[in-house]
Amino acid sequence: MPDEYVKVLFKLEREDEDYPPVDYERLWARPLEDGLFELDNIPFFVRGISVGDVVAARPGEGEVVFSELVRESGNSTLRVIVFDETHVEKVRRQFQELGCSTELNVSKMLGVDVPPQVDLQAVRTWLMEMQSAGALEFEDACLRHEGLD
Known part of the structure; x- marks a missing residue:
């Protein structure tokens, strides 16, 4: 820095x-x-x-x-644990493709920044699919996007 x-x-x-x-x-x-x-x-x-x-x-x-x-900036923050350490970079790339940025803490925990212009519902839908498949777990740390159910 x-x-x-x-x-x-x-x-x-x-x-x-x-x-x-x-x-x-x-x-x-x-x-x-x-x-x-x-x-x-x-x-x-x-x-x-x-x-x-x-x-x-x-x-x-x-x-x-x-x-x-x-x-408030308007950004939302998510936390993600990727169960298989070998998939962490693939998950990070997917977040990048969705318009999000990530930071890695230890080997499998990600902090995810979702800017206001990114479709948070699309990000959460992808995360729920990955969670259902047993690949990761996530939680909402700070939701600022409007219109979430």
Whole structure:
């Protein structure tokens, strides 16, 4: 990341005993003005946040700590676990063909950014087919697209 980027710290709440597997997630962001930052990487564990969102953060604990969401980008975020590690790159290519970008965490977990102009329903339909086939599992981390059933 360029020098002008900083990491914003997000404290995570446990959904159950083992998830998320970490207490914090740090996301790259571009400083704007007055303690505002534009997020520039896909979250793996933070809920309700997407690439391009503008957040307020404050200095604390030796880091820049998230305080609130200021402006939504319109992007949606999905999380995907690909069961067969040898299929991860194929799945990533399919997301790219659908207009999405991905980031890889560990060997089989993907964070998926779905820009507002991408048909999220088409992406979710493909994911449901892949999930039914036993190839992967997915969850919605932040849905911003309108018109979903």
